[in-house]
Amino acid sequence: MPAVITAIVLVVLALALVFNSRRRRPSGRLEGVEGFRRHMDALSSEARRNVIDRVQQARRDEEED
Numbered sequence: 001m002p003a004v005i006t007a008i009v010l011v012v013l014a015l016a017l018v019f020n021s022r023r024r025r026p027s028g029r030l031e032g033v034e035g036f037r038r039h040m041d042a043l044s045s046e047a048r049r050n051v052i053d054r055v056q057q058a059r060r061d062e063e064e065d
Contacts, residue, residue: 040048 040051043051
């Protein structure tokens with residue numbers, strides 16, 4: 001009888017771990033985007049324009065190649 005209870009507890013714990021790990025994954029993917037937005041928001045308007053101009057120029061350079 002104690003072995004059955006132990007097995008049930010282990011199965012419930014395993015299911016809880018699997019459910020919890022799957023639930024947390026999407027937030028980890030968004031951390032990069034949110035971090036980038038925080039950095040961009042911290043920049044002044046002039047600094048943002050410089051960054052945007054550099055990105056757009058890099059894209060134009062890639063398209064020309």
